[in-house]
Amino acid sequence: xxxxxxxxxxxxxxxxxxxxxxxxxxxxxxxxxxxxxxxxxxxxxxxxxxxxxxxxxxxxxxxxxxxxxxxxxxxxxxxxxxxxxxxxxxxxxxxxxxxxxxxxxxxxxxxxxxxxxxxxxxxxxxxxxxxxxxxxxxxxxxxxxxxxxxxxxxxxxxxxxxxxxxxxxxxxxxxxxxxxxxxxxxxxxxxxxxxxxxxxxxxxxxxxxxxxxxxxxxxxxxxxxxxxxxxxxxxxxxxxxxxxxxxxxxxxxxxxxxxxxxxxxxxxxxxxxxxxxxxxxxxxxxxxxxxxxxxxxxxxxxxxxxxxxxxxxxxxxxxxxxxxxxxxxxxxxxxxxxxxxxxxxxxxxxxxxxxxxxxxxxxxxxxxxxxxxxxxxxxxxxxxxxxxxxxxxxxxxxxxxxxxxxxxxxxxxxxxxxxxxxxxxxxxxxxxxxxxxxxxxxxxxxxxxxxxxxxxxxxxxxxxxxxxxxxxxxxxxxxxxxxxxxxxxxxxxxxxxxxxxxxxxx
Numbered sequence: 001x002x003x004x005x006x007x008x009x010x011x012x013x014x015x016x017x018x019x020x021x022x023x024x025x026x027x028x029x030x031x032x033x034x035x036x037x038x039x040x041x042x043x044x045x046x047x048x049x050x051x052x053x054x055x056x057x058x059x060x061x062x063x064x065x066x067x068x069x070x071x072x073x074x075x076x077x078x079x080x081x082x083x084x085x086x087x088x089x090x091x092x093x094x095x096x097x098x099x100x101x102x103x104x105x106x107x108x109x110x111x112x113x114x115x116x117x118x119x120x121x122x123x124x125x126x127x128x129x130x131x132x133x134x135x136x137x138x139x140x141x142x143x144x145x146x147x148x149x150x151x152x153x154x155x156x157x158x159x160x161x162x163x164x165x166x167x168x169x170x171x172x173x174x175x176x177x178x179x180x181x182x183x184x185x186x187x188x189x190x191x192x193x194x195x196x197x198x199x200x201x202x203x204x205x206x207x208x209x210x211x212x213x214x215x216x217x218x219x220x221x222x223x224x225x226x227x228x229x230x231x232x233x234x235x236x237x238x239x240x241x242x243x244x245x246x247x248x249x250x251x252x253x254x255x256x257x258x259x260x261x262x263x264x265x266x267x268x269x270x271x272x273x274x275x276x277x278x279x280x281x282x283x284x285x286x287x288x289x290x291x292x293x294x295x296x297x298x299x300x301x302x303x304x305x306x307x308x309x310x311x312x313x314x315x316x317x318x319x320x321x322x323x324x325x326x327x328x329x330x331x332x333x334x335x336x337x338x339x340x341x342x343x344x345x346x347x348x349x350x351x352x353x354x355x356x357x358x359x360x361x362x363x364x365x366x367x368x369x370x371x372x373x374x375x376x377x378x379x380x381x382x383x384x385x386x387x388x389x390x391x392x393x394x395x396x397x398x399x400x401x402x403x404x405x406x407x408x409x410x411x412x413x414x415x416x417x418x419x420x421x422x423x424x425x426x427x428x429x430x431x432x433x434x435x436x437x438x439x440x441x442x443x444x445x446x447x448x449x450x451x452x453x454x455x456x457x458x459x460x461x462x463x464x465x466x467x468x469x470x471x472x473x474x475x476x477x478x479x480x481x482x483x484x485x486x487x488x489x490x491x492x493x494x495x496x497x498x499x500x501x502x503x504x505x506x
Contacts, residue, residue, distance in 0.1 A: 039374050040067035040069065040374055041067065041069055043371070043374060043380055043382070044069060044367075045071070046382060047071075047363070047370075047382055050382065050385075051389075052362075052382065053071055053072070053357070053363065053367055054073060054357060054358065055070070055082065055357035055358060055359070056068075056069070056070045056071075056088070056278075056279045056355075056356045057279070057353075057354065057355050057356075057367075057371060058279035058282070058283055058353075058354040059352075059354075060283055060350075060352040060353075061350075061375065062349070062350050062351070065283070068084050068279060068280070069084065070086065072359065073249065073359070074086050074244075074245075074247065074358070075246075076249045076258045076260065082358075083244070084278070084279060085278055085280070086244050086245070086246040086278065086356075087244050087276045087277060087278050088246045088277065088339060088357075089246075089248070089273070089275075089336060089339045089341075089358075090275045090334050090341050090356075091273050091334030091335050091336035091341055092272065092273065092332060092334035092335065092336075092341075093275070093333070093334040093341045093342070093343055094270075094271070094274050094275040094334065095197050095271075095320040095332060096303075096319075096320035096321055097220060097231075097275055097320070098197050098200050098204070098271045099135055099200075099319035099321075100220055100294060100303070100319075100320065101200075101204045101212070101215060102200060102203070102319070103294075103295050103299050103302070103319065104220070104294065104295055105204065105207050105208060106299065107295055107296065110207045111131060111203070112131070113130065113131050113135070113302075114130050114132055115131055116129065116130060117130065117131060117203065120203045120207060121172065121199065121206070123172070123176050124172075124175065124176065125175075125176065126141065126182060128185070129141070129186045130186065131203065133186045133187060133196070134193070134196035134199055134203075135196075135200065135307075135320070136315065136317055136318070136319070137192050137193050137315075137317055138186060138187050138190055138191075138307060138315070139186055139193060139195075139196050140182040140184040140185060140186055140188065140189070141182060141183070141193055141195045141199070142181065142182065142195065142490075143193070143195055143490055144171050144174070144175070144194060144195040144198060145194065145266065146491040147174055147178060147180055148165070148170075148171065148266060150491060150494055151174060151178060152165065152170070153265070156265075158265055159263040160265065163265035164265045164268060165265060165266060165269070166268060167268035167269055168198055168199075168202045168269060168270060168271065169202075171195075172199070172202060175195075183488065187310040188309065188310055190309065190317065194269075194272040194273075195272075196272075197271040197272035198270075198271045199271070201271025201272070204216075204271070212270050213230065213233075213270070216230075216231050216275075217230060219294070220294060223288070223294060224284050224288040224293070224294070225288075226277065226281040226284050227281070228244070228277065228278045228281050229275065229281045229285075230275070230276060231270050231274045232274070233268070234267040234268055242276065244278075245276065246339075246356075246358040247358065248260070248261040248262040248337045248338030248358050249262070249338055249358065249359055250338045250359060251359075251360070251389070252392075252435065253392045253395070253428060253431035253435055254393065254396035255389045255392045256393075256396070261360070262337060262338070263337075273336055279354045282343055282354045283354065285343075286343070286345055286352045289345070301327075303319035303320060303321060303330075304318050304321060304323060304327040305318050305323075305327060306318060306327075318330070325348070327347070328346065328347050328348035328349075329344065329346050329347065329348070330344075330345050330347065335361055335364075338359055338360050339356075339357065340355075340357045340360070340361040340364040341356050342354070342355040342356075342364075344372070353368075353371055353375055355367060362386045362388065362389070363383040366381075369381075370382060384416065384417055384418050384419045385419070386419055386424060387407060387410060387419060387424050387425075388419075388424040388425065388427055388428045390410070391404075391406060391407055392428060395440060400440045400443040400444065401443075404444075407425075422448065422452045422455055422457070422458065425444055425445070425447060425448035426445070426448055426457065426461050428444050429441045429444040429448060429461055430461070430464075438465065438469040441465040441468065441469070442462075442465040442466060445458070445462040445464070445465040446462060446465075448461060448462065449461075449462045449478075454485075456482045456485035456486035457482070459481045459485065460482040460489065460492065462478050463475040463476070463478035466478065467499075476496065476499050479495060479499070480496060483496065
């Protein structure tokens with residue numbers, strides 16, 4: 001399985017050549033008289049030159065913006081550079097706004113946290129799930145993405161506008177139609193759930209009597225002064241309605257060409273995703289959360305309080321926020337297509353870090369860690385180079401065998417200089433698969449399995465490559481090994497059944 005939490009999508013066939021030198025020439029940096037102009041700017045400048053940062057960062061520390069800067073491309077067609085006012089798709093950072101909408105509705109007396117969700121969604125075939133379960137990811141609801149992938153206009157490509165859903169309504173209808181089983185009973189476990197927040201988006205609409213986008217605008221974005229933020233109706237291609245919109249893009253497997261990574265048939269879902277915003281507006285969001293302008297402090301404190309399971313154990317998630325240090329630090333990341341986003345609020349020390357990227361996530365967490373270290377006065381390291389990127393170049397020039405040899409040499413001689421995580425090989429394999437280079441994909445996913453033999457995902461990914469290459473028997477064997485290692489692996493039983501019934505052949 002391709003890991004999609006913060007990875008790029010299956011690229012489209014359009015190709016736009018763009019040497020890394022051009023990215024460097026288009027890099028821009030706009031600082032608002034930072035207190036220490038070189039710490040953050042020099043770090044991100046070097047990361048940009050290394051091809052590791054394309055985005056906007058903002059750092060706030062005890063009463064002032066100490067850095068705000070933009071580097072790289074806003075769009076590849078037409079070619080244009082980012083500014084600090086560019087509006088990014090926030091992906092799962094949107095969840096905190098969904099949670100806030102629910103909290104406002106609770107204060108308005110229109111719902112309660114422990115209310116059964118079927119009070120608002122009576123057509124659902126699931127009993128005993130509360131709004132609190134959805135907020136805290138303890139509902140047990142199955143993921144909606146694989147459910148839609150397997151059942152929604154499957155004859156069309158993922159980025160075909162004709163495949164686009166109309167948003168939350170189609171997701172709900174699919175759950176009513178297919179009735180997929182829950183992972184666990186409500187409150188028994190914690191499991192991150194985009195489905196839960198998608199359903200919360202529907203609840204906001206039904207409880208308020210207006211569209212989610214309108215409700216959010218009236219009750220959150222306008223009161224907070226967030227004039228460049230909205231639950232935005234996604235538009236395919238050039239979008240005159242949002243002239244500063246950042247478009248997702250990524251490099252192809254060979255690390256030379258650029259392709260769009262912005263369109264997906266699930267782009268209209270609201271609740272788990274759907275907000276576009278700027279770094280500056282997210283800082284306004286941070287500041288308004290120190291006040292009672294939106295909800296009372298008592299209500300807000302519930303968002304920063306860890307959830308509890310049925311056995312009394314605590315989770316590290318509140319209402320739309322991951323929680324650290326007893327609630328003194330709250331944060332959330334987001335990843336969808338080529339967008340990766342992050343906000344961290346140190347409430348005790350009045351610090352805020354915002355990172356928005358629109359060019360894949362290969363180095364995202366390394367950049368976040370580096371900026372965090374700088375914010376707290378620690379030495380900051382640049383992210384290691386990506387072995388996936390280097391192997392792509394080697395494969396392009398010399399073939400898969402040489403790229404695999406390169407992997408072995410670098411791991412033996414320069415292990416600290418590169419990232420050798422499983423996902424590096426996994427994504428290179430899928431990049432090759434999407435490019436139609438199935439034989440090369442098989443070779444890379446085989447290497448991935450050899451390097452990570454205890455990973456269920458490695459067996460599934462190798463199976464996908466084998467299946468695409470026409471080796472159905474060995475693909476099936478690997479899928480079954482994956483299922484034996486992880487019986488809950490999303491969509492795997494259906495894939496195995498499809499092959500055994502002859503429905504899935506390649």
